[in-house]
Amino acid sequence: MDPEEDTSWRDEAPGQVDNESSGKKVIIVLENASLEIARLAPYQKMQLLNCDEHQAILRRFNRDIADARPDIVHQCLLTLLDSPLNKSGHLEVFIHTANGVVIRINPECRIPRTIKRFSGLMVQLLERGSITSEHEGTTKKLLEVLQSPLETYFPQDCKKIALSCEARKVKLYKYFAEEIPPGKPVVIAVGAMAKGPDTFADRYVSEKIGISSYALSASVACGKVCCAFEDLWDIM
Ligand SMILES: C[S@@+](CC[C@H](N)C(=O)[O-])C[C@H]1O[C@@H](n2cnc3c(N)ncnc32)[C@H](O)[C@@H]1O
Incomplete structure (x- = not known):
């Protein structure tokens, strides 16, 4: 299927993971994500707050417009779910919003390609608590709001x-090859925000790393992580 074909949140099976490679698991957490809904004029419809359409209301409530950037989450999800790492079944993605909402993304979920459709999907998710698909009599949760805390969903004994752009810089491939013990899953937190200190995961991480001399967008940072693991695990 053409990856640019917008089939909204229809599911698409990722590749099978054999037993040998099943210990090779990366869990990416999009931290500090701005996904917030509000009932807004003129139609009193639930909408996903964003800095393009809702500047006036954000200002009225003394909110920084830079905090309403659901497009950052959208870009990251497209990068992550389109990656060979995800298609080969080695990736799991969570969103942790700035308001503390935990969302699990099924690797089979096809994220809408346009921000408008993505926003509609997020409104449905945050209102209903899940988005499901029906196939041959079975129901699958493609997107799901989970009970906090986030750490409950991490595998035991994971790194x-x-x-963080402020942390010691490493070469990703070399770092993953040397620092991730074989068969041990790894959780990687990425800041899905426009600005601010990278303290979003201080509660649960044991280490912070820099991956470039430049301040990257969250989506580019996600892409670099995927590419490094694809090289390391020989995923084409
Ligand atoms: C646009 S940055 C936002 C926060 C960043 N502290 C800032 O003020 O520019 C998005 C995220 O991408 C990741 N990131 C960006 N550049 C990075 C780098 N050079 N090394 C490691 N991570 C980086 C971090 O997780 C960061 O939170």
Whole structure:
């Protein structure tokens, strides 16, 4: 299927993971994500707050417009779910919003390609608590709001790190090859926000790493992580 074909949140099976490779698991957490809904004029419809359409209301409530950036989450999800790492079944993605909402993304979920459709989907998710698909009599949760705390959903004995431009710089491939013990899953927290200190995962990570000399967008940072693991695990 053409990856640019917008089939909204229809599911698409990722590749099978054999037993040998099933210990090779990366869990990406999009931290500090701005996904917030509000009932807004003129139609009193639930909408996903964003800095393009809702500047006036954000200002009225003394909110920084830079905090309403659901497009950052959208870009990251497209990068992550389109990656060979995800298609080969080695990736799991969570969103942790700035308001503390935990969302699990099924690797089979096809994220809408346009921000408008994505926003509609997020409104449905945050109102209903889940988005499901029906196939041959079975129901699958493609997106799901989970009970806090986030850490409950991490595998036992996993390595937990955060990406930060302020941290010691490493070469990703070399770092993953040397620092991730074989068969041990790894949790990587990425800041899905426009600005601010990278302290979003201080509660649960044991280490922070820098991956470039430049301040990257969250989506580019996610892409670099996927590419490094694809190289390391020989995923084409
Ligand atoms: C646009 S940055 C936002 C926060 C960043 N502290 C800032 O003020 O620019 C998005 C996220 O991408 C990751 N990131 C960006 N550049 C990075 C780098 N050079 N090394 C490691 N992670 C980086 C971090 O997780 C960061 O929170």
